[in-house]
Amino acid sequence: MEGMTNTPADEAPRWLDEEERRAWLGLVGIMRRLEHALDTQLRDEGLTHFEYGVMAALSESPQRELRMSALAAYAEGSLSRLSQVVARLERKGYVHRRPDPADGRYTLATLTDEGYAKIVSAAPAHVAEVRRLVFDPLTKAQVKQLGHVGQRILHAIDPEHGDGDHRRDPSR
DSSP: OTTOOSSOTTSOOOOOOHHHHHHHHHHHHHHHHHHHHHHHHHHTTTOOHHHHHHHHHHHTSGGGEEEHHHHHHHHTSOHHHHHHHHHHHHHTTSEEEEEOTTOTTSEEEEEOHHHHHHHHHHHHHHHHHHIIIIITTSOHHHHHHHHHHHHHHHHHHOTTTTTSOGGGOTTO
Protein backbone atom coordinates (compact mmCIF):
# COMPACT_ATOMS: atom_id res chain seq x y z
CA MET A 1 0.00 0.00 0.00
CA GLU A 2 1.66 3.13 -1.24
CA GLY A 3 2.18 5.99 1.20
CA MET A 4 2.17 3.89 4.37
CA THR A 5 5.17 4.88 6.47
CA ASN A 6 4.51 2.91 9.64
CA THR A 7 7.43 0.51 9.08
CA PRO A 8 11.05 1.04 8.02
CA ALA A 9 11.50 0.95 4.24
CA ASP A 10 13.48 -2.30 4.36
CA GLU A 11 10.75 -4.20 6.25
CA ALA A 12 7.52 -5.55 4.83
CA PRO A 13 4.36 -4.56 6.72
CA ARG A 14 3.24 -7.12 9.30
CA TRP A 15 -0.38 -7.47 8.21
CA LEU A 16 -2.90 -8.94 10.60
CA ASP A 17 -3.72 -12.59 10.09
CA GLU A 18 -7.38 -13.64 10.11
CA GLU A 19 -7.51 -14.38 13.85
CA GLU A 20 -5.80 -11.09 14.71
CA ARG A 21 -8.12 -9.23 12.32
CA ARG A 22 -11.24 -10.72 13.99
CA ALA A 23 -9.86 -9.86 17.43
CA TRP A 24 -8.96 -6.32 16.34
CA LEU A 25 -12.36 -5.66 14.79
CA GLY A 26 -14.04 -7.03 17.91
CA LEU A 27 -11.98 -4.71 20.11
CA VAL A 28 -12.74 -1.72 17.88
CA GLY A 29 -16.45 -2.57 18.04
CA ILE A 30 -16.31 -2.75 21.83
CA MET A 31 -14.45 0.57 22.11
CA ARG A 32 -16.97 2.32 19.88
CA ARG A 33 -20.18 0.75 21.16
CA LEU A 34 -19.58 0.36 24.89
CA GLU A 35 -19.06 4.07 25.56
CA HIS A 36 -22.26 4.86 23.61
CA ALA A 37 -24.23 2.18 25.48
CA LEU A 38 -23.05 3.51 28.86
CA ASP A 39 -23.77 7.12 27.81
CA THR A 40 -27.28 6.03 26.87
CA GLN A 41 -27.82 4.35 30.25
CA LEU A 42 -26.55 7.40 32.16
CA ARG A 43 -28.60 9.87 30.11
CA ASP A 44 -31.55 9.40 32.48
CA GLU A 45 -29.28 10.65 35.27
CA GLY A 46 -28.27 13.67 33.19
CA LEU A 47 -24.66 12.45 32.94
CA THR A 48 -22.29 11.16 30.29
CA HIS A 49 -20.06 8.18 30.97
CA PHE A 50 -17.03 10.48 31.08
CA GLU A 51 -18.75 12.74 33.64
CA TYR A 52 -19.67 9.70 35.69
CA GLY A 53 -16.03 8.54 35.61
CA VAL A 54 -14.82 11.94 36.81
CA MET A 55 -17.34 12.00 39.65
CA ALA A 56 -16.63 8.38 40.60
CA ALA A 57 -12.88 9.09 40.77
CA LEU A 58 -13.53 12.06 43.05
CA SER A 59 -15.95 10.05 45.21
CA GLU A 60 -13.27 7.41 45.83
CA SER A 61 -10.53 9.92 46.70
CA PRO A 62 -9.67 11.25 50.18
CA GLN A 63 -11.91 14.24 50.98
CA ARG A 64 -13.55 13.58 47.57
CA GLU A 65 -10.84 15.83 46.10
CA LEU A 66 -8.04 15.56 43.53
CA ARG A 67 -5.71 17.82 41.63
CA MET A 68 -7.02 18.32 38.10
CA SER A 69 -3.86 16.71 36.67
CA ALA A 70 -4.41 13.57 38.78
CA LEU A 71 -8.10 13.55 37.89
CA ALA A 72 -7.20 13.65 34.18
CA ALA A 73 -5.15 10.48 34.68
CA TYR A 74 -8.03 8.78 36.51
CA ALA A 75 -10.50 9.78 33.84
CA GLU A 76 -8.17 8.75 30.99
CA GLY A 77 -8.69 12.13 29.37
CA SER A 78 -6.73 15.19 28.44
CA LEU A 79 -6.53 18.11 30.84
CA SER A 80 -8.39 20.33 28.34
CA ARG A 81 -11.26 17.84 27.95
CA LEU A 82 -11.39 17.38 31.70
CA SER A 83 -11.50 21.16 32.25
CA GLN A 84 -14.52 21.44 29.97
CA VAL A 85 -16.28 18.54 31.69
CA VAL A 86 -15.51 19.82 35.20
CA ALA A 87 -16.80 23.28 34.20
CA ARG A 88 -20.06 21.60 33.12
CA LEU A 89 -20.21 19.63 36.38
CA GLU A 90 -19.55 22.87 38.29
CA ARG A 91 -22.52 24.54 36.59
CA LYS A 92 -24.68 21.59 37.70
CA GLY A 93 -23.40 22.02 41.27
CA TYR A 94 -21.67 18.62 41.38
CA VAL A 95 -18.03 19.77 41.50
CA HIS A 96 -16.19 22.79 42.88
CA ARG A 97 -12.73 23.95 41.79
CA ARG A 98 -10.24 25.98 43.81
CA PRO A 99 -6.50 26.64 43.89
CA ASP A 100 -4.49 24.02 45.77
CA PRO A 101 -3.44 25.68 49.04
CA ALA A 102 -0.30 23.51 49.12
CA ASP A 103 0.80 24.71 45.68
CA GLY A 104 -1.13 27.44 43.91
CA ARG A 105 0.08 26.26 40.51
CA TYR A 106 -2.43 23.42 40.78
CA THR A 107 -6.21 23.38 40.85
CA LEU A 108 -8.20 21.05 43.07
CA ALA A 109 -11.53 19.58 42.02
CA THR A 110 -13.88 18.61 44.85
CA LEU A 111 -17.05 16.58 44.59
CA THR A 112 -19.82 18.52 46.34
CA ASP A 113 -22.44 16.91 48.58
CA GLU A 114 -24.91 17.28 45.70
CA GLY A 115 -22.41 15.60 43.35
CA TYR A 116 -21.86 12.78 45.83
CA ALA A 117 -25.61 12.25 46.12
CA LYS A 118 -25.85 12.15 42.31
CA ILE A 119 -23.11 9.52 41.96
CA VAL A 120 -24.64 7.43 44.75
CA SER A 121 -28.00 7.64 42.96
CA ALA A 122 -26.55 6.80 39.53
CA ALA A 123 -24.19 4.00 40.61
CA PRO A 124 -26.58 1.04 41.08
CA ALA A 125 -28.10 1.24 37.58
CA HIS A 126 -24.71 1.99 36.04
CA VAL A 127 -23.03 -0.98 37.72
CA ALA A 128 -25.95 -3.19 36.68
CA GLU A 129 -25.49 -2.09 33.05
CA VAL A 130 -21.71 -2.65 33.19
CA ARG A 131 -22.36 -6.09 34.65
CA ARG A 132 -24.99 -6.89 31.96
CA LEU A 133 -22.86 -5.71 29.05
CA VAL A 134 -19.37 -6.76 30.14
CA PHE A 135 -19.30 -9.34 32.91
CA ASP A 136 -22.48 -11.42 32.63
CA PRO A 137 -21.59 -12.72 29.14
CA LEU A 138 -18.18 -13.92 30.41
CA THR A 139 -17.04 -16.82 32.57
CA LYS A 140 -14.91 -16.12 35.65
CA ALA A 141 -11.85 -17.30 33.69
CA GLN A 142 -12.69 -14.93 30.83
CA VAL A 143 -13.07 -12.02 33.27
CA LYS A 144 -9.62 -12.79 34.63
CA GLN A 145 -8.24 -12.99 31.06
CA LEU A 146 -9.94 -9.70 30.17
CA GLY A 147 -8.17 -8.06 33.11
CA HIS A 148 -4.80 -9.42 32.04
CA VAL A 149 -5.32 -8.53 28.38
CA GLY A 150 -6.46 -5.02 29.29
CA GLN A 151 -3.40 -4.47 31.49
CA ARG A 152 -1.03 -5.68 28.77
CA ILE A 153 -2.57 -3.41 26.14
CA LEU A 154 -2.60 -0.44 28.51
CA HIS A 155 1.06 -1.10 29.32
CA ALA A 156 1.92 -1.20 25.60
CA ILE A 157 0.18 2.15 25.16
CA ASP A 158 1.66 3.77 28.27
CA PRO A 159 4.42 1.73 29.99
CA GLU A 160 4.73 4.20 32.86
CA HIS A 161 1.04 4.14 33.84
CA GLY A 162 -0.19 1.08 31.99
CA ASP A 163 -1.79 -0.74 34.90
CA GLY A 164 -5.02 1.20 34.35
CA ASP A 165 -5.52 1.84 38.08
CA HIS A 166 -4.42 5.38 38.87
CA ARG A 167 -5.93 5.15 42.36
CA ARG A 168 -2.73 3.54 43.61
CA ASP A 169 -1.00 6.92 43.61
CA PRO A 170 -3.49 9.79 43.75
CA SER A 171 -0.68 12.36 43.57
CA ARG A 172 -0.19 11.63 39.85
